[in-house]
Amino acid sequence: MTILNCAAMSCVHNEAGMCQAGYILIEGKDSTITTETKCSSYKPNKFINQVKALVNTNYVGEVKQLFSSMDKVKMNPQINCQASKCFFNSSGKCESRNVAISIDKSNQSKVMCETFVKSNNT
Template sequence: MAYLDCSVKSCTYNNEDGCCCKGDIQVEGREATEAQSTCCGSFKDRGTNGAACNALKDVSKEIDVACEATHCRFNENEKCHADHIGISGAGACTCGETECASFECNCKYE
């Protein structure tokens, strides 16, 4: 599990403290070679109703992160093994406007 810091306040799963109440997330960007080419595939726009995560669900900074970014040095068998992961995308309305700010290219292209 990675320590998550999510700054995407427009996401339904963000509890405003940078914690994700979804329980796990999916980082997308299979061919990414830079952070800007990744995104949080679990992002769900909070929208105009302002719906936030379920207050009954436990939130934690520790979270499982599935990762498609095959060129990231923290990706091991499609799981993120970084000690700390940051998801950014202030004002995001779609998952494509988010990114894994912790992405580091391993520069080993197939």
């Protein structure tokens, strides 16, 4: 299981640094560095996005998390990845055990995958 840590605290899916989305998508097909990636599942925490987020919520993970200690993360989304040049990308799925999502402090709408590592094969 991939453990996802999200620093985009303004995201509608962010719950104390954990992602309550059922799935996320990392874009950046031709990315060669972290800043060229994008978490397209990021949506600002506004009422309209809260309503839309209900479709992409990991309800089972949330219930499991409720009955677990905070040091055991149960609420992790499936991570789809279009960053074809990333070492951890395996046929469109992220194979990293730990994924970090961050937000650009100067551009709050720029949310990227900090785990991106350029593959030597590309």
